[in-house]
Amino acid sequence: MHMQHQTIYKHTVFIIVLIVGLASCQQGELDLRDDFIGSDSYTALIDTVTIQMSTFRSDSVVSSSTGSALIGHIHHKLLGGQEAKSYFTMSYPNDLSWDTEKQVFDSLLVVLKPNGYYIGDTIADAEYHVHRVNETISSDDGYYYSTNSFSYDEVPIASKSFHPSPGKGNELTIRLNDNFAKEIIDFVNEYKNHSDKSTLFKEQFKGLVFTCDTNTTRSAIGYSSGDESAIFRFYSHTIGIEKEEIVDELSIDGTLTQFNHFYSNDKSIKYNQLDNRKTLLREQDADNMTLLQNGSGLQFRIDFPTINNLLELKAQGHIVKAELRIKPNMEVMAIKDLPSTLYIADIYRANEIWGYLSDSNGNTLNSSLVIDYIYQEDTYYTFDITYYLNSRLLEPVVDIDRGLVISLPDNVGSSYSWLAANGKTSGNNPSELLLYYYYYDTE
Amino acid sequence: MTQNKLTLALLLLTLTLGLTAQNNTSSPYSRFGIGILESKADVTSAGMGHAGVALSSDGFLNNLNPASYSSLDSTNLIFNIQGRLSFANYETSNDQQRNVDSNYEAISIGFRAGKNWGMGFSLSPYSSIGYSVNTEKYILGTIDKYPVEYNGKGGLNQIAWHNGFRIFKGLSLGVSTSYLWGSSDITEVSYYPSIIGETIYNERNYHFSTLMFDYGFQWHQAIGQNMFSLAATANFSTELNSHYTHRIYNDVTSDLSSSSGDTRNFSIPMGYQFGLAYQTHKGWTIVGDFRYNNWAESDLSISYGSPRDTYGGNLGLQYAPTRYYDSFFKRLHYRIGAFYNQEYYSVLKQDIDSKGITAGLTIPLRGKSRVNLAYEYKHSGTTSNGLINEQFNTIRVGLTFSEKWFQKTQFK
Numbered sequence: 001m002h003m004q005h006q007t008i009y010k011h012t013v014f015i016i017v018l019i020v021g022l023a024s025c026q027q028g029e030l031d032l033r034d035d036f037i038g039s040d041s042y043t044a045l046i047d048t049v050t051i052q053m054s055t056f057r058s059d060s061v062v063s064s065s066t067g068s069a070l071i072g073h074i075h076h077k078l079l080g081g082q083e084a085k086s087y088f089t090m091s092y093p094n095d096l097s098w099d100t101e102k103q104v105f106d107s108l109l110v111v112l113k114p115n116g117y118y119i120g121d122t123i124a125d126a127e128y129h130v131h132r133v134n135e136t137i138s139s140d141d142g143y144y145y146s147t148n149s150f151s152y153d154e155v156p157i158a159s160k161s162f163h164p165s166p167g168k169g170n171e172l173t174i175r176l177n178d179n180f181a182k183e184i185i186d187f188v189n190e191y192k193n194h195s196d197k198s199t200l201f202k203e204q205f206k207g208l209v210f211t212c213d214t215n216t217t218r219s220a221i222g223y224s225s226g227d228e229s230a231i232f233r234f235y236s237h238t239i240g241i242e243k244e245e246i247v248d249e250l251s252i253d254g255t256l257t258q259f260n261h262f263y264s265n266d267k268s269i270k271y272n273q274l275d276n277r278k279t280l281l282r283e284q285d286a287d288n289m290t291l292l293q294n295g296s297g298l299q300f301r302i303d304f305p306t307i308n309n310l311l312e313l314k315a316q317g318h319i320v321k322a323e324l325r326i327k328p329n330m331e332v333m334a335i336k337d338l339p340s341t342l343y344i345a346d347i348y349r350a351n352e353i354w355g356y357l358s359d360s361n362g363n364t365l366n367s368s369l370v371i372d373y374i375y376q377e378d379t380y381y382t383f384d385i386t387y388y389l390n391s392r393l394l395e396p397v398v399d400i401d402r403g404l405v406i407s408l409p410d411n412v413g414s415s416y417s418w419l420a421a422n423g424k425t426s427g428n429n430p431s432e433l434l435l436y437y438y439y440y441d442t443e
Numbered sequence: 444m445t446q447n448k449l450t451l452a453l454l455l456l457t458l459t460l461g462l463t464a465q466n467n468t469s470s471p472y473s474r475f476g477i478g479i480l481e482s483k484a485d486v487t488s489a490g491m492g493h494a495g496v497a498l499s500s501d502g503f504l505n506n507l508n509p510a511s512y513s514s515l516d517s518t519n520l521i522f523n524i525q526g527r528l529s530f531a532n533y534e535t536s537n538d539q540q541r542n543v544d545s546n547y548e549a550i551s552i553g554f555r556a557g558k559n560w561g562m563g564f565s566l567s568p569y570s571s572i573g574y575s576v577n578t579e580k581y582i583l584g585t586i587d588k589y590p591v592e593y594n595g596k597g598g599l600n601q602i603a604w605h606n607g608f609r610i611f612k613g614l615s616l617g618v619s620t621s622y623l624w625g626s627s628d629i630t631e632v633s634y635y636p637s638i639i640g641e642t643i644y645n646e647r648n649y650h651f652s653t654l655m656f657d658y659g660f661q662w663h664q665a666i667g668q669n670m671f672s673l674a675a676t677a678n679f680s681t682e683l684n685s686h687y688t689h690r691i692y693n694d695v696t697s698d699l700s701s702s703s704g705d706t707r708n709f710s711i712p713m714g715y716q717f718g719l720a721y722q723t724h725k726g727w728t729i730v731g732d733f734r735y736n737n738w739a740e741s742d743l744s745i746s747y748g749s750p751r752d753t754y755g756g757n758l759g760l761q762y763a764p765t766r767y768y769d770s771f772f773k774r775l776h777y778r779i780g781a782f783y784n785q786e787y788y789s790v791l792k793q794d795i796d797s798k799g800i801t802a803g804l805t806i807p808l809r810g811k812s813r814v815n816l817a818y819e820y821k822h823s824g825t826t827s828n829g830l831i832n833e834q835f836n837t838i839r840v841g842l843t844f845s846e847k848w849f850q851k852t853q854f855k
Contacts (some may be wrong), residue, residue, distance in 0.1 A: 044583035323642030
C-alpha cells in the first residue's frame with residue numbers, strides 16, 4: 001500500500017511539472033475590430049508639408065575625362081537648338097617615324113568609334129567639321145567644364161557629311177587636310193631629336209575641335225575618347241623596287257585631354273537664360289514644370305517651405321514613411337526618354353550640393369521608376385526620404401533653405417539625357433510628397 | 444521523507460519562478476483592467492464549482508476564507524501545489540483561434556500556530572493578462588489599411604499570510620494579509636507593408652502594487668450528526684499604486700519617445716462573499732457561495748466600456764466516504780459543481796459573463812495527503828458587436844501533502 005501511494009505521489013509531481021513545462025501554444029489568429037483594443041494611436045497621410053520645385057543651372061558640370069566625346073546638334077522640344085562640340089588636345093606622335101628619303105605621304109584620317117550613346121534624329125544626315133584650335137587649352141584646376149570653350153580657326157581642316165551609325169563597332173573616319181598632315185610630318189622630321197619636342201609640338205598644334213553643321217545635323221552621338229579609340233591614321237608608301245603600303249595609327253592625344261562643350265542657341269527660352277547656379281526658375285514661372293538635363297547642367301531642386309509645421313507635430317508622432325514622387329511630364333516625354341535612375345542629394349541655399357542622400361543603412365538612395373504603360377498617367381519616380389525627413393526634424397533649428405536636388409547619376413558631362421517633371425502646382429499629375437504620420441498618445 | 448522535502452523545495456523554487464514567467468491566459472478579454480481574475484479555490488473547491496467559503500481547512504487549505512485555517516490539524520503541516528492545463532477556443536463571427544495554456548496556479552502551506560490559531564502562506568496569481576490580437580486600421584486620408592498587432596502579458600501576483608482564530612466552539616474569525624504586485628505589459632506594433640514604411644513599436648508597462656486585507660468568519664453548527672456552516676468574507680476597497688513607462692521605438696533608429704511616471708490610481712473594490720455548507724455524517728457535502736464586488740467604484744478605465752458591479756454564485760456537491768474501503772474507487776472523493784460569474788467590465792455595450800460546470804476527484808494517499816483532480820468547462824463572452832465567444836476545457840491537478848512534521852516520534 002505504501003508503495004502504491006509513493007507511485008501516485010511521484011506521478012502527480014511528474015504531472016504537475018509536466019503541465020507547467022508545457023509551452024503555451026496557439027493555433028489560428030483572431031482578427032478583431034479595431035475598437036476592441038481601442039488604441040489611441042493612428043496613422044494618417046498628411047499634407048502638412050508641401051513641396052516647391054525650381055530649376056537652376058549648375059555651372060560646374062565637369063565634361064573632361066568622361067571617356068565620351070559628344071558631337072552633334074539636336075532640337076530639344078523645350079530647350080530649342082543645342083550643340084555639343086568636342087575638344088581634343090594633341091600630343092607629340094612618338095610612334096611616328098618618317099623616312100624622308102623613301103616614304104611618301106598618302107593621306108591622314110581621324111578615326112572616332114561610337115560608344116553607343118546617341119540622341120535625336122539619326123535618320124537625317126550629319127555633317128561634322130574638324131577645326132584647329134588656335135588658343136592654348138588649359139585649365140586652372142585640371143578639369144574642363146561644359147561651359148568652357150577655346151577659339152579655333154574658322155576654316156575647318158576637314159568636313160564630312162555622312163549617315164549616322166551610332167552603334168558600337170562602327171567607325172567614323174574623316175580625311176584631314178593634307179597640309180595639316182604634312183605639317184605634322186615636317187615637325188617630326190625637324191624636331192625628332194629635340195629635347196623639348198613635346199612642348200614645342202603643343203605650341204604649334206594646340207588641339208582639334210569637332211563641330212557640326214547645325215543646319216543639317218539632327219543628332220548628337222557619343223564616341224569613345226580613350227587614347228586607343230580616338231586616333232589618327234596615317235597612310236603612306238615607300239619608294240623602291242617594291243611599293244610598300246604603310247599605315248601608322250597614333251592617339252590624337254596620349255595624355256587624354258578631351259572635353260565636351262555644350263551650348264544652347266535659343267536665349268529666348270527661360271531655361272536657357274539661367275546663367276548661374278544661384279538663379280532659380282520656380283515651377284510657377286515655368287508652366288508648373290521643372291527640367292533636368294545632362295550636359296547643359298539643368299537640375300531641379302525641391303524645397304520644403306512648410307517643414308517647420310512638422311515640428312509642431314514632432315512631440316506627437318513620427319514619420320513612418322515619406323515618399324517623394326517625381327512625376328515626369330508625359331506630354332513632352334516618351335517612355336524611351338525616361339532615365340532609368342535618378343539621384344537625390346542635399347542642397348543648400350545657393351544651390352551648393354552637399355552630398356547624395358543615403359538610407360538608414362548608409363546606402364546611397366536612388367529612385368525606383370514606376371511606369372504606367374497603358375495610360376502613362378501614373379508614371380513616376382519614387383524616393384523613400386523617410387530617414388532624411390526624420391533626421392531633418394532632429395536639427396536644432398530646421399533650416400528651410402535646405403532642400404533636395406535631383407540629378408542623373410551617369411554621363412552628366414557627356415550626354416543630353418533629360419527629364420521634364422511636373423511641379424507640385426501642375427494641374428496634371430503633380431509631383432508630390434506623401435507623408436505618412438504615426439500619431440501616438442502619451443500618458 | 445528527505446526525498447519528499449527535496450522535491451518540495453525544488454517545486455517551490457520552480458513555482459516562484461514560474462508564477463511570474465508564464466502566461467495563465469490567452470484570452471483577449473484579459474486586455475481590460477488588471478486582466479482575468481483568478482479563482483483562489485483549491486482544486487478541491489474547483490471541482491465543486493469553486494464554492495467553499497463555508498468549508499473548513501480540513502484535509503486541504505481553503506484560501507477562500509482565512510477563518511478556515513483555525514481548523515487545521517495540530518500535528519500536521521499541509522502543503523499544497525496545483526497547476527492547470529487549459530484548452531481554449533476563441534471565436535469571433537469570422538475567426539477562430541485555439542490555445543493551450545498551462546501554469547502553476549498556487550502554492551500554499553498551512554499549520555497550527557497556537558491552540559486556537561491556524562496560520563498559512565500562499566503564493567498565487569491574482570489576475571492574468573496574456574493576449575495577442577491582430578487588427579487593421581485605415582491610414583487616414585487613404586483607402587489603405589495597415590495591420591496592427593497587440594500583445595499583452597502580465598497580471599497581478601499575490602503573496603498572502605493567512606491567519607484563522609477559533610473564538611469559541613463553532614465560531615472562527617480570520618484575516619489574510621496580502622501583498623499584490625505585478626504589471627501589465629502592452630505592446631502595439633504597427634506595420635506598413637503597403638507603403639513599405641517603418642515598423643513602430645508602442646510599448647506600455649504599468650506596474651502595480653498594494654497591501655490588501657481580507658476578513659472572514661465561519662460558524663459551524665451541528666444539527667444531529669450533520670453539520671451546518673455559515674460563512675462570509677469581505678475586503679475593503681484597496682487602492683493600487685501604479686506607475687508606468689511608455690516607450691515608442693521603430694525598427695530603424697532608437698527611441699522615438701519615452702516617458703515614465705505615476706498613473707491615476709485605481710482600486711480593487713470592496714467585495715464580500717457569503718457561503719453556506721451542509722455536511723452529512725454519511726459523507727455528503729453541499730456547498731454554495733454568493734459573491735458581490737463593487738467594481739463600478741474601482742476607477743478602472745475600460746476602453747469602449749466601463750467597469751460594473753459584479754455578482755456571482757457557486758454551487759457544489761461532494762461525496763467523500765467516511766470510512767476506509769479496500770476498493771480504490773470507493774475510497775475516492777467525488778465532486779460536481781457549477782458557477783456563474785459576472786466579469787467586472789462591459790465592453791461595446793455588452794456585459795461579459797461566464798458560466799461553467801465542474802467535476803472533481805480526490806485520491807487519498809498515505810496519511811492525509813491527497814491528489815486532487817478537477818475538470819471545468821467554462822463559457823464566456825459573446826460574438827455580438829464584434830466581440831469574442833470563449834470556451835475553456837480546463838484540467839487542474841493539485842497535490843496536498845499532509846505530513847506530521849510537528850509530532851515527535853514517541854517510540855523508537
